[in-house]
Structures are given as structure tokens and as C-alpha cells.
Amino acid sequence: MLGRIFRRLRALFDRGALDRELDEELRYHLEREAELHLAEGMSREEARLAALRGFGGVTRAKEECREARGVRLFEDLWQDVRYGLRTFRKKPGFTLVAVLTLALGIGANAAIFSVVNGVLLKSLPFPDPERLVALNETTESGRATAVAFPDYLDWRAGQSVFEELAARMPAGGVLTGDGEPERVTGRLVTASFFKTLGVTPAAGRFFTEGEDRPGGGRVMVLGHGLWQRRYGGDPEVVGRTVLYNGESWTVAGVMPPQFDFYGENNLNNEFFIPLGHLYDQQWMNDRDSHVVMVTARLKPGVSLEQARAQLGALAARLAEQFPASNRGEGARLSSFLDDYVGAARPALLMLMAAVGAVLLIACANVANLLLVRAAGRRKEIALRVALGAGRGRVVRQLLTESLLLALAGGATGLLFAWWGVGALLRLAPDVLPRAESISLDGRALGFTFALTLLTGVAFGVVPALQTSKADLNDAMKSGGVRGGTGGRWLRSGLVVTEVALSLVLLVGAGLLLRSFWQLMRVEPGFEARDVLTLRLRLPDAKYTDVEKSVVFLKEVKRRVEALQGVRRVSLATGFPFGRASEHGYLLEGRPEPRQPSERPDAYVQWVSPEFHQTLGIPLLAGRYIEERDAADSPPVALVDDDFVRRNFPGGSPRDALGKRVRFGGDEEPWCEIVGVVGHARQNGLDEEGRPGIYRPWTQIRPDLAAGYTRAMDLIVKTSIEPTRLVEPIRGEVQALDRDQPLGNVRTLASLVEQTIAPRRFSMTLAAVFAFVALVLGAVGLYGVLSYTVAQRAREIGIRMALGAQRKDVHRLVIAQGMALALGGVAAGVAASLALTRLMSGLLFGVSATDAPTFVLITLLLLLVALVACYLPARRASKVDPLIALRYE
């Protein structure tokens, strides 16, 4: 074995010595043979020749000996590479176009693959992440909801398929002391959370079951990011206390640096505190309050199906046991990764398909270039075949050349991709989950390399086979530029394919564009321009009673109203595209459903007067909420026209006035509907949403008021650029309370923009790729026609000599080009009709076979094709018959 490797290496590096040895060996043989012949009485020279004759081809034998030692392959490769590089240097224009085309195709693929890899493929930074699952409850209509905490406890007690389950809720508050007050977002989690995920602390420890209960101690686990940022990564912080919402919490430990759990830039993961602090809350023990999110780890060897079956059985048992709250409820189990990033999958797969198509077009283009060039090289290749190169040898050389092109394209493409990934990363955080794990990593590089080799073969193999068929006689006879008819069909076929693929991409991008346009035309029902929103999160320890909070909030409102550039200010527990809580409601006099959970839901917001005026939500009947709606005055509510439509079919807004509505049980008051306002979309422009109900914030139930008033949103309508008011507002707030930070400072317009950002993202990318496809397709068409014109110069010359007009020639070329384009368009339309259906989930307000889009795109493509045909046609009509005929 070693000997063999040694021989191989020697064969590679010490070719000279091996060749000398071979020469020596054969010379010995020939001399012995000659001696025999001498003995038979031949002359010395005769004997030498006879020995050579008897040998049967010395040169060839040497070749075969070399080949036997596996040297040939390398020698040939090196020779081919040098030869290829030489031909590229001789044709820099061709080389540049081919390499750039390939670089575009490969680069786009590498960039999008990096995104797909980071978001969908890369495994999560937990041990055995494939065993992690997300659990939800489902309503009677099959909608997934959060889980009621008692149901979670019963699941956990009754199951045998999970190693561990964990529940969590979002938490947010203010850190004070140690420098600037800072708003942080984290999670309330069960002690089992850390074990479920299988993480180990970077410092200190996580909290225990004993600490995870009411009064179990204020212990906190810091997220790695917060630890680094606020505490400089100081391990000494473990065991110290920090001030969270005005109370002392002991830092138990620190999360590891890689922690990728439903984060938005890993906000939401800044700290972790025991969920146990809430266990004695009444709503926590209510099977109607779906408040916790649940993650679980499957036992090894348990399949999703098995777990699903058991969970379903558990949910069914609960439904039977607690019909009042749980009837009709089910459970849903999905893989963690799916639950986390599943929503981004369709758009990413669509983009991957789009860049795939771009690469195919690039391949077709380069294949065409090679075919054209090959026609010019037929003489050379025929000569090589005639001189003894086998066809396989010629194919190998041509393939080496195309691989070289592909490698150059791949390397340049990586540069493009590197730049592209950077650009995508700037867009991605608002758009994609797990954006922080997107990078051009080893796997992406491997993918790019494999793709590059594949590309080289894909665009090289057909031209190589086609070219190597060259027949010497034929090639030598013809003028050198004329290709075979087979080549022409092939080239036409490639162009038709290119046009068809471009059309598919353009139609796809066009549909996304139309969707986006439709979305932008949606009336959200409020005025988002010049509105600044921010949250005032008042620490419990400082704002011990409602009165204190209310006084503070009213004073903030008064001071902000007095600022320059402020038009209106209002306070609310939520606002459109901010947050909204859903509650079931009951209209007086309507039959009560069998269970509370079957009540229709509405978005309920507690607002100060002027809320609707601040947001430009129109009044349709009755009145707005006013100052006179105080705590001790009769309870009132505003509803929106969506509420009216659902509850008073065919009625007008006036019909709702004077009716009474109620949330929750009998302890809740009936509220008189005193006004009807326009419906405002709450979550997204593409979501009609639920009806809205608004109540005066002064009338919040006393036992809930403390909680609500500690987290109110301030909504400011401005007459100047809203962000210019952030600092003045901060000044006013901190003049009142030095430790009070502003949370969630956003313009309303940016919140709306954020909901359409994913669509903008995929639309923009699809449009870019479609444009690239269009350009490549046009270049392909242009290239083929230019070549045909050059090839047919003589024919055209004869025609013109025989009296054809320039415009006839013109028409001839254009007709040829447009025939190809039309063929491509027809194939493309057929393919699009089949393919766009797959992306209907990404569309809004437009069907996958939207006729205007198809027509417009087809016209656009034909127009571009016409331009691509025009230039070669003009050149053809300028052919001088004399020169053309003399040419051969």
C-alpha cells in the first residue's frame, strides 16, 4: 500500500526519472531483439528497424505505460487547464461575459442559500434540537392558541412521551441602579425551562423548582447579551442584586451565549425569572385564560406522531372533565423549528426557486456562448481529432474549459454573495426569524462549490459533445464560421428555455408586486402619519396604588400636550399595530352561548378621551369618549362598524347606540354603547381582524386598574417629524421621575411598515432576480441573433444582390428572433400557470393566474425581445453584398 502511494507521488512529481526508467527498459528490449536479428544475418540498421517493427508502436506503448501509472490524467488536466487559460486570454470579451453571467447566477444562489441555511436548515443551538416541540391548544374552529396554565399542569402530570415540559410568559420591565434606567424584555419561565432546552449556564446556576413558586424568592437569570452589555460580562454579578421594576432581584446565573429561542435580535431573551411568582393569581388557575406558551422535549425514540396521539388523548380527557372551559378544545404539537421559522419558509423556498431559475438561465446563456464559440473552433478541434486525440479526450478538454469558467464565475459569485448576504442581513432582522444565524459559512461555501462544479458540467456538456462531433473534411472545407444545423436547433432551444424561465420569474415577481400594491391600498382605518407611540412602564414598587400612577400619567399627558409640535396626546392600553387584548363579549338580550369560550372575540382597549381623534379614527354615530366618562359615571363603550356589521346585519351604526355590551362574567357591568367609530385594522393590513371595542380608561375595574395603569401607551400626534419629539418627551417624563425610561418608542408608521416588511423583502428580491433574468434572457436572444446574422452574411448578401430591400432583411431577422421569443413566451405562460399556484399563499388581493399581470408581463417581455432583435437586424440590413460575397 505504502509502496503504491510512493510510486503515485513519484509519478506525479518525478516524471522525468520515471520516463527515463521506462526508456531504459524498452531500450534493453529493443537491443536484445536487434541482437537476435543480427544473429539471423541482418545488417545492424536492418536489425534495429526489424526490432522496432516487431515491437508494435513504441510511442504508444510508452503512453499506455504512463497511463497505467495514473500519470496521464494529471498531465492532461494540467495541459487542458493551460490550454483553456490561453484561449480565454485570447477572447477576453467572451470570458468576461461568461464569467459575469455565471457569477450573477452562482452569487444569487449562494446568498439565498446562506439565508435558507441560517433560517431553515441550521440546527438550533440546543442538544438534540430535533426532539424539541412546541405545544398549543386549539379552539373548536381549529385555531391555535396559548395554553391555559392548569391544562399545562395536567398535561405535564399525565404524559409519558416527553422528557420534560416548560411553560413561559413574556415579561418586561425596567432595570434601574447600575447606570441608566433601561427597559428590558425577558421571560417568566418554569424551572423546567432550562432542562427542557438542555442549556447550561455560562456563569452561576439556573433556578430550582423550590424557587419556582409564589414567594419563592426573587431570583433572575440574565441573558448573555444583557450581561455583556450592562454588566460588562462580569462573573461577579452572580449573587448580586439588581433593581428590576423597583424591586431587588438576586442574579442566580447567566444564559450561554448561543441562545436562539424565538428571539427578535434576542430581545425577549434578556432575562428569565420564575413563572412561580404568578401561580397564586386567580387567572393563572383559570382554564379559560390561555396565557402560557409551552415547549417540550420528546423522550429519545418517541416520534411526533406518538406524542401527538397522547397529547390529543390528554386534551380529550380534559374536555370531558371540564366541559365548561375545555369542550371542543384540542392540542397541537409541532416541531420547535417549524413553529419558530415555519412562517418564513414559503417565501424563502420561493426565492430559492427564483435564484435556481436565474442560474439555469445563466447556464443556458453561457452554453449558447460556448456553442457559438465552438463553431469558430471547429477547424482547430477537427484537426486535433485528426491528429489522434480521441473524442473523449476532446470532450474532456472542453469540459475542463467550462469548469474553469464555472470556477472563475463561482469565485466572483462568492464576492457577489458576500456583498449580498451583508445587504440581506441589514434587511433581515425585521423580516426573518433567526436572522443572526445567517452567514456565508462552511456549509454555504460547500454548497457554492458543489453548485459551481455542477454548473460547469451543466452548461459545458452539451456544447462539448456537439463540438467534438466535428468532422475534419467538413470543417476544413467550410469557411470556418458556419455551424451545423444541429447546433442551430440546440441554440434556439436554449433561447426558448431562457425566455420561458424569464417569463416565469417575471410573472412571479409581478404577482408579488401587485399583491404589495393591493396591500398598500388597504385603508387601515386610522391615520398613521406623524404619530409617535411609547410605553410608560411604571415599577410596582414605586407606583404602589392606582392613584399614584394616574396622577403621574395625567401630568405626563399635560406636559407633553404643552410641547412645541404636539397636536394631540392620548393614553391607552393599546393601539392599532401596537398591542391589543382579545376578550369575549356578550351583547345584552342575545342568547348566552353554552360556554364563555364560545363568545365572539373583540379587541378591547382602554383609552383616554381624544384617543380616536389622535389616531384619526372617524366617528360614525353617537359620540367619542369624553372627560365626563369618569370612574363613577355610568359605564360606556364605543364599538366599531365591524362590530355593527357582525351583530346588526344590514343595520346602520345608529342601531348599535343605546345597546349594552359586557365582557367577562356576571361581575362585569353592562356598558352602554354611546358611539360607533370606524374599524381600525389591528395586526396587519392583510388582516381584517376582530371588531374593536373601546372603553374609557377611568372605568377599568378597580382590581385590574393597578396592573393596567402601570403599562400605558402614550400616543402623540405631532405637527413636526415625530421622532424629533422623543428627546423633549423624555425630558418631561424624567423631570417628573428621574428613573423612568421610555419604552417601545416607535412611530406608528414604522409599526405599520414592520408588518409589511416581510412582503416588501420577498417582493424586492423576487423583482431583482426577475430583472436579472430578463436581462440575461435578452442578452441570450441578442447573442443568438447576432451570431445568426454573422453566419448568414453571405446568404443575406446574395439576397440583397438579387434585389432584396434593407427592410426585407430587417424583417427577416426580426421575424426569426420574435419566433424564438414567442415560443419562449408560450412555454413560459404555460409553466407560470402551473407554478404560480404554488405561491398563492404569498399573494394578497390577487389571484395566482391574474390576467392583467400575465398580459402585462408578456408584453414587457416581447418588447424587450424586440429591442434585443433590433440591433442584430439593423446590422444585417447594413450588410454590403460585395463584401459579404467576397468574404469566402
Add this chain to the structure above:
Amino acid sequence: MGLNKRTDLLQQGTLELLVLRLLRTGALNGWDIMQRIRVVSDEVLSITPGALYPALHRLEERGLVRAEWASSENNRQAKFYRLTPAGRKQLEAERETWERFAGAIDAILRDA
């Protein structure tokens, strides 16, 4: 090359088997091997040195023979080939296969 691919391959295999057989008794150089082949099979197989040397190099590459330079009978340096243990095994195996094959053919021809 005048022969078609199949006979070519057949011949190559036969040639290699023949070479292995000739080397069983000791080291030989290329010319010696050629002389012996002429004696055994000149009539049946048209083997030229042009085919023999590549075959030797292939066998060496596959580790079935080993080569070394040594003095030949007339005191000149020549390259001698000798069987390796692997080559010996290969020869045994090939011979068995051949005998089984020949036996089968023989049986068929007898019956017919």
C-alpha cells in the same frame, strides 16, 4: 486499433494471467517474458511487446508484481519483475475460476 473493444479486454485479461503464470517460477525481465510467450502461444495470441509492457506496468500499479533493476545474463542492467504475495493469490484465484469455467464448457461439450 483494429480489434474491437471486447476482444481487446479479453486479450488484456489473458495476457495478464499469462504473465503472472510465467513469473510464478521466478523473476524475469520484459524480454525474457516476451520470448516465453512466443514459445507458448505465438500461434494463438498475437501479443506484441507494445501490449506486454503496458500490461507489466498495470500489474505493478496494482501491486501484483514488483520490479527491480538487476544484471541480466549478458551483464547488462535490465528491469526484472517478480510476483508479490498478492500476485500469487490473484494467480491462484484466476486459475480456479478458469478451471471451473473450462470444466463447465467441457461438460457441456461432452453432453452435446
